[in-house]
Amino acid sequence: MSEFNFKPKRKTKDSSIKSQRQLKVGEELRFLISNVLLKESFYNEHINNNNVTITEVNVSPDLKNAKVFIMPLGGEHQNEVVENLNKVTGRIKKLISSSIKLRQMPKLYFKIDNSFENAKNIENILKNLKK
Secondary structure, three states: OOOOOOOOOOOOOOOOOOOHHHHHHHHHHHHHHHHHHHHOOOOOHHHHOOOEEEEEEEEOOOOOEEEEEEEEHHHOOHHHHHHHHHHOHHHHHHHHHOOOOOOOOOEEEEEEOOHHHHHHHHHHHHHHHHO
16 A cells, blocks of 8 residues: 555646646747747837847636736836837737647737846845845
8 A cells, every 4th residue: 555645636726826738838938929029020119129038928727818027128118118019919929829839829918027126125125134
């Protein structure tokens, strides 16, 4: 008799736990969107003139929605870049849809990644505690 007691995973509503499929699709979308932004011209000065880093893509459990977290190089013109990227999501989806094997392309929502700012604030707090 085995001493290990395996229980099936419970389904929870905790959105912080992501399936392997969500993680895989998110990384694939991050790669494809990065390439599209690098190689394509969108005839938009805020998109073409700002280098954008895609830090993470969070895909919903049903794979129908994806939040694309970005940070423009130097942190400049954040609102304009996000606004203009959200305007061209249809074109981005069309350009990457042939490269990814999904029944339905997720809706893309671009958002600013505040994790860098949060990390900086935490680091400042920790430095002040040491003093």
